[in-house]
Amino acid sequence: MxxxxxxxxxxxxxxxxxxxxxxxxxxxxxxxxxxxxxxxxxxxxxxxxxxxxxxxxxxxxxxxxxxxxxxxxxxxxxxxxxxxxxxxxxxxxxxxxxxxxxxxxxxxxxxxxxxxxxxxxxxxxxxxxxxxxxxxxxxGYVKANPPKVRTGKKVAVIGSGPAGLAAADQLNKRGHLVTVFERSDRIGGLLMYGIPNMKLEKHIIERKISIMEEEGIEFVTNADVGGNYKANKILKDFDRVVLACGASNPRDILVPGRDAKGIYFAVDFLKATTKSLLDSDLTDGNYISAKDKKVLVIGGGDTGNDCVGTSIRHGAANVIQLEMMPKLPDTRAEDNPWPQWPKVCKTDYGQEEAIAVFGKDPRVYQTTVKEFVANKEGNVCQAKIVTLDWQKDASTGRMNMVEVEGSEQTIDVDLVLIAAGFLGCQDYVTKAFGVELNERSNVATQAGKYKTNVENVFTAGDMHRGQSLVVWAIREGREVAREVDCDLMGYTNL
Incomplete structure (x- = not known):
C-alpha cells in the first residue's frame, strides 16, 4: 500500500x-x-x-x-x-x-x-x-504476441462486438485458429456502430484490431452469417462456433401512426451517422439528419442520451427525451445503501449539451407516446403524449404504469428516434444454426454455461444474457472461450 x-x-x-x-x-x-x-x-x-x-x-x-x-x-x-x-x-x-x-x-x-x-x-x-x-x-508495452504453438483447431466467432472479440482473443492466445465473421463493413460490432465517436473514437478500435490481426486472428467483414454466408458451411469448416451477434432486435412503439415517415430506431440513426462520418465526414449525406428538426427521443437510457447528443451535433432545432420511469433521486435513498449500484439521477453528456444549447433538460419523466400524427406527405409532424402513474393492480398486487386521465398533450415533431431497448437477438441467425431460445428471446444454455443445444455451437454476450454492458460482454467472451477450449482439448488453462 x-x-x-x-x-x-x-x-x-x-x-x-x-x-x-x-x-x-x-x-x-x-x-x-x-x-x-x-x-x-x-x-x-x-x-x-x-x-x-x-x-x-x-x-x-x-x-x-x-x-x-x-x-x-x-x-x-x-x-x-x-x-x-x-x-x-x-x-x-x-x-x-x-x-x-x-x-x-x-x-x-x-x-x-x-x-x-x-x-x-x-x-x-x-x-x-x-x-x-x-x-x-x-x-510500446502493448504489442503483438502471437502464440508460439498452434493446436490446429479452428474456431469461428460470429459477431465482432466486445463478446466476440474477447472470445477470439482468448482462444487465439491458446493457439487455436480463430476467424471472426462480421456482417458490417467494419470490425467492432456495438463498439463500432452502436457507440458514438464522442464516447469511443473508432481509431481506438482499429488500433487494437490491428494488433489482434498481427497475432493471427482472421477478420472477415460483410459476412452476414445466415444471409450471404451459410451456417452449414461454417459448421462444416470449423471445429467449434461461437455465436456473439448481440441483442440487436429493437423494441418498437406500437401505437397508431407508427407507419409515418420520419420514425426510426435509435440503432439505425446512430449507425448511419457513424458510418457516414467514417466514410466521408458526413459529406455523402448517407445518414438520417436531425438538422433543423424538432426531435423526439423515446427512451431515457444510454442509447437515448446518445441520440440526444448526436441530434444536437447535427444541428437539431429542439430535442425532447421521454422517460417512462419516474425521476430518480439525486442522492442514494435509504433503501439503496453502499455497495449497491446507486439508483440516482445522472445527467449525461447529451443532456448537458441540451441544457447548454436549449436552456433546459430534455427529459420528460413518466411520459410515453400514445399516437403519432402524419401530415399530407405522410411525414410525422406531431406526437400525442400522456403522463403515466405507478398504480398497484388490485388482483395481482403488481405495480403497473397507468395513463393519467386528462394528461394528454400534443407536441410538434419532425423526427422520432425510438430508443426503448432491445428484445433479444435477431432470429434469422438462430434459425440458421437451429439453436433454441429462452423466454426472453436469448439463446438458451444451461445456467452458467455457454453451450447451446446444437453440437459444437456456443454463445456469449448480449445474444446470451440480453442487452447489457460492454464489460459484461467481455466477461462472457472470456468465459465462453474457456468452455470452448476445454471442449476442444479436454482441459483448459485459460
Missing part, C-alpha cells in the same frame, strides 16, 4: 471536459485527462481495504456491484501511485482484454462499490485505468 493515508490526504479529481457548446461542433472525444502526476495521487487514494468490493462483480438486489471481470483494482491503483505503469498494465491485462474500451465507455460499477464511497468520494478507478492503457500504448 503506497500511501496509507492517501484517501484522507487527497480529494477525488477527474478529467476536465470540453465545454458543451464547444464540443458539439465535432464528434470527437471530449475528456481532457489529468496529468500523470495528478493521476498518481488519485491512485494513492485507494485504501487497499480488507474486502475490495470494487473487484467483486457480485449481484446485490438485482444489480451488479463491482467489476464483472474482476479487475485487480487495488493492485494497479497502487502501481499507478508508485509510477510502475508497466507492471500496472501487466496486472490490468490479466483480466481485461480491452481496457482501452472500458476506460472510455464503462459506467464503472467498480467505483460505485469502492469503500471510499461509503463516506466520501470513490477512487477514480476508471481514469486510473485510462492512464494505464494509454501509457502502455505510448511506451
Amino acid at each position: 503506497g500511501k496509507p493515508t492517501g484517501f484522507m490526504d487527497y480529494k477525488r479529481e477527474t478529467s476536465e471536459t470540453v465545454k458543451p457548446k464547444v464540443r458539439i461542433k465535432n464528434f470527437n472525444e471530449f475528456h481532457i485527462p489529468l496529468s500523470k502526476e495528478k493521476q498518481r495521487l488519485q491512485g494513492a487514494r485507494c485504501m487497499e481495504c480488507g474486502v475490495p468490493f470494487c473487484q467483486s462483480g457480485i449481484n446485490l438486489m438485482g444489480m451488479t456491484t463491482g467489476c464483472p471481470i474482476n479487475n485487480l483494482i487495488p493492485e494497479w491503483n497502487d502501481l499507478v501511485y508508485t509510477d510502475n505503469l508497466n507492471q500496472a498494465y501487466n496486472r490490468l491485462a490479466k483480466t481485461n482484454n480491452f481496457p482501452e474500451f472500458t476506460a472510455r465507455v464503462c459506467p464503472a460499477p467498480c467505483e460505485a462499490a469502492c469503500t471510499c464511497g461509503l463516506n466520501a468520494d470513490s477512487v477514480s478507478i476508471k481514469e486510473n485505468e485510462y492512464l494505464i492503457i494509454e501509457n502502455a500504448y505510448q511506451e
Whole structure:
C-alpha cells in the first residue's frame, strides 16, 4: 500500500471536459485527462481495504456491484501511485482484454462499490485505468504476441462486438485458429456502430484490431452469417462456433401512426451517422439528419442520451427525451445503501449539451407516446403524449404504469428516434444454426454455461444474457472461450 493515508490526504479529481457548446461542433472525444502526476495521487487514494468490493462483480438486489471481470483494482491503483505503469498494465491485462474500451465507455460499477464511497468520494478507478492503457500504448508495452504453438483447431466467432472479440482473443492466445465473421463493413460490432465517436473514437478500435490481426486472428467483414454466408458451411469448416451477434432486435412503439415517415430506431440513426462520418465526414449525406428538426427521443437510457447528443451535433432545432420511469433521486435513498449500484439521477453528456444549447433538460419523466400524427406527405409532424402513474393492480398486487386521465398533450415533431431497448437477438441467425431460445428471446444454455443445444455451437454476450454492458460482454467472451477450449482439448488453462 503506497500511501496509507492517501484517501484522507487527497480529494477525488477527474478529467476536465470540453465545454458543451464547444464540443458539439465535432464528434470527437471530449475528456481532457489529468496529468500523470495528478493521476498518481488519485491512485494513492485507494485504501487497499480488507474486502475490495470494487473487484467483486457480485449481484446485490438485482444489480451488479463491482467489476464483472474482476479487475485487480487495488493492485494497479497502487502501481499507478508508485509510477510502475508497466507492471500496472501487466496486472490490468490479466483480466481485461480491452481496457482501452472500458476506460472510455464503462459506467464503472467498480467505483460505485469502492469503500471510499461509503463516506466520501470513490477512487477514480476508471481514469486510473485510462492512464494505464494509454501509457502502455505510448511506451510500446502493448504489442503483438502471437502464440508460439498452434493446436490446429479452428474456431469461428460470429459477431465482432466486445463478446466476440474477447472470445477470439482468448482462444487465439491458446493457439487455436480463430476467424471472426462480421456482417458490417467494419470490425467492432456495438463498439463500432452502436457507440458514438464522442464516447469511443473508432481509431481506438482499429488500433487494437490491428494488433489482434498481427497475432493471427482472421477478420472477415460483410459476412452476414445466415444471409450471404451459410451456417452449414461454417459448421462444416470449423471445429467449434461461437455465436456473439448481440441483442440487436429493437423494441418498437406500437401505437397508431407508427407507419409515418420520419420514425426510426435509435440503432439505425446512430449507425448511419457513424458510418457516414467514417466514410466521408458526413459529406455523402448517407445518414438520417436531425438538422433543423424538432426531435423526439423515446427512451431515457444510454442509447437515448446518445441520440440526444448526436441530434444536437447535427444541428437539431429542439430535442425532447421521454422517460417512462419516474425521476430518480439525486442522492442514494435509504433503501439503496453502499455497495449497491446507486439508483440516482445522472445527467449525461447529451443532456448537458441540451441544457447548454436549449436552456433546459430534455427529459420528460413518466411520459410515453400514445399516437403519432402524419401530415399530407405522410411525414410525422406531431406526437400525442400522456403522463403515466405507478398504480398497484388490485388482483395481482403488481405495480403497473397507468395513463393519467386528462394528461394528454400534443407536441410538434419532425423526427422520432425510438430508443426503448432491445428484445433479444435477431432470429434469422438462430434459425440458421437451429439453436433454441429462452423466454426472453436469448439463446438458451444451461445456467452458467455457454453451450447451446446444437453440437459444437456456443454463445456469449448480449445474444446470451440480453442487452447489457460492454464489460459484461467481455466477461462472457472470456468465459465462453474457456468452455470452448476445454471442449476442444479436454482441459483448459485459460
